[in-house]
Amino acid sequence: MMKKEYHKPVLISEVIEFLDPGRGKSYIDATVGGGGHTTALLARGARVLGIDRDEEAINYLREARTEKDLVLARGNFARIWEIANEKGFKEVDGIIFDLGVSSHQLDSAERGFSFLKSGPLDMRMDRNLRVRAWDIVNNFEERRLDEIFKTFGQEKFSRRIASSICSARQIRPIETTVELVKIIEKAVPRGVRKNFKKRKINEATKVFQAIRIVVNSELLNLEEALPKTVDLLKSHGRLAIISFHSLEDAIVKRFLKKETRLIILTKKPIGPSEQEITENPRARSAKLRVAEKI
Template sequence: MIYHTPVLLQTVLDFTNPKPGDLFIDTTVGGGGHTFEILKRGARILGIDRDPEAIEHVTKKCQMSLSTRNSLKASNVKYQIGKDLVLAQGNFSNIGQIARANGFNKVDGILFDLGVSSYQLDDAKRGFSFMRDGPLDMRMDPSLAVRAKDIINNFPERRLDEIFKTYGQEKFSRAIAQAICSARQIREVETTGDLAKIVREVYGKKHIRGKIDPATKTFQALRIVVNSELLNLEEALPQTEELLKEGGRLVIIGFHSLEDGIVKRFFKQAQRLKVLTKKPIGPGEEEIFKNPRSRSARLRAAEKI
């Protein structure tokens, strides 16, 4: 099974240019897609993820033989955990502390590939997907106290409306919040399927067939709130300036305008970063064709001066 196809991989490599002896931090290691490509170029890397399943997956993958980019020359490279690749389960909002604790004090590159992995999305029991019925969970880190279900069944209508409007830019936020509150008076909203059905009913005929699923924005908003995604990013970015060596590169891939806005504002006010991307870079047609989930990716990069 493919865990996750790395997005904008060549662009990440072009900006970071990993070389033997370089030190990198991948703050969102996920399936290791970007990490392993950086490792293949001889750099050492600290891979962080708040999801223990991602850390477990990359640990296992590390122990398997890996082929080089040129599949004809399959090599038996094995990356050693702790030596070539250091893995840490944690929140990138603590990137400074995690990096120092693992001896990554000054690094050549830092990557953020935000959001959820395909693995998380496709696993019904994680509760991220409106396509697969599962418990309404959405926690990237299972030790978090609040699941999506707790928010949907307990928050007041006004607060739900605000969440869908602010974090999902959902134009029917009010009607969706009302419909949820009516539904939960009869019985708790338990599953992703229950919630998706409520949202789809609100859209009703307003939904144009073939267009994006009406539940998309509601699910995105909830996921952002359950995982405090924007707050984590706001806390992490200022710590990267100190961690980068002079000439070190920071690359951030975001998937929606709220993330991109935070990155843009940070780049504007950062004193020791030179912005390398006047405009965010998105995937080309070929990448979107091969990996439709890359569709909304936007990459920004900067260099420490």
């Protein structure tokens, strides 16, 4: 049997067209994951610094890719400036962020990212993080859960879901992703549930997104990283960012608008083609924004 692909990169030809890699050029892939974008950059003869906070991704790439032009670093992209300086990647030609989780992370039941697989409530991209999804689900106050689901999941039924979680955990702690999904399903009104089924949407999508964002401080890390990228780019160097939900995209859009050292190259974000969505449904919500340093 063929080994399952680690991650299928999204918007790859669009990213490569904007970043225009070539011999003598250097790039930072701030979310290297399974190395899809990085591989395309290397194939054009560029040098790449690949960063990921997930040890599994870095270990996978250390085995899978042996090109001497690839430098790998395990770390949080919030520290992109420090990491790039440590590794000698200053004044680069381009930086790519492909936000969110990889297919490998989603497909690994034991990581607890997926509402479709039974696993422990974990969701940490970096296993050294102290707070897991379990701690949020079992220890956070009802009001705080409601707020998290509303703010980071844009979940309409946040209050009902928070209340159901608190009732369930009074009997015994909620241990697995599937237990949590069942509680969410019951909390959502029946009519809405039916509508979701028709549209093939899982009721748990938004709550899982919200918990994941909090566990990994995803929005804070992005806000911290973006200004640092401009310091790392050479003049005419390009920054490409792929986001997967409106909260991330809003941060990127706001940043690009206010950063006076950047010129926006994508007036509207670029999305995947119909063909890419058919071949890779996970690309569906991807949005690419690109800017160039003056």
